[in-house]
Amino acid sequence: MAITLVNPSGLPEIDVYRQVSVATGSKLVFMAGQVAWDAKGVTVGEGDLAAQVEQCYLNVATALAGVGASFNDVAKLTVYVVDWTPEKMPLFLEGAARAAAKLGVTPVPPATLIGVAALHVPEHLVELEAVAVID
Numbered sequence: 001m002a003i004t005l006v007n008p009s010g011l012p013e014i015d016v017y018r019q020v021s022v023a024t025g026s027k028l029v030f031m032a033g034q035v036a037w038d039a040k041g042v043t044v045g046e047g048d049l050a051a052q053v054e055q056c057y058l059n060v061a062t063a064l065a066g067v068g069a070s071f072n073d074v075a076k077l078t079v080y081v082v083d084w085t086p087e088k089m090p091l092f093l094e095g096a097a098r099a100a101a102k103l104g105v106t107p108v109p110p111a112t113l114i115g116v117a118a119l120h121v122p123e124h125l126v127e128l129e130a131v132a133v134i135d
Helices: 049-065 086-103
Strands: 003-006 020-023 027-030 074-082 110-118 126-134
Touching: 020 074, 049 074, 049 086, 049 126, 074 086
Parallel strands: 074 110
Antiparallel strands: 003 020, 027 126, 074 126
16 A cells, blocks of 8 residues: 555544645646535535535545545545635535445545635535545
8 A cells, every 4th residue: 555644643533534644656637626516426415514524535535536536545635625614514524424434444644624605516515626646
């Protein structure tokens, strides 16, 4: 495996991600931000943050699989959420947990969550991008 996830001593342990990833693979995989579109470009879960988060994670998994990678190869996630407030965290975590259960993984690479005013399509509430490393 090209990625080792670590919580270094002296930093807080966060349940939903690790603080650091160490990449030893030879190929970097960068993907476009994934939104809550199905394979036909139809928005999934309009108005439902948890459903959109779930779809975004599933789309990231599909993109990774398309290049021979998986969530085990992800070195970093960046999440953009429209009108983010801390009260939305349970919905975010619910969607991520549903996706993890469907995929049979626990995606916990280092992550950054950024609140934004809007995304390119008004009905999209979240966008998720990943950087992976594969051998």
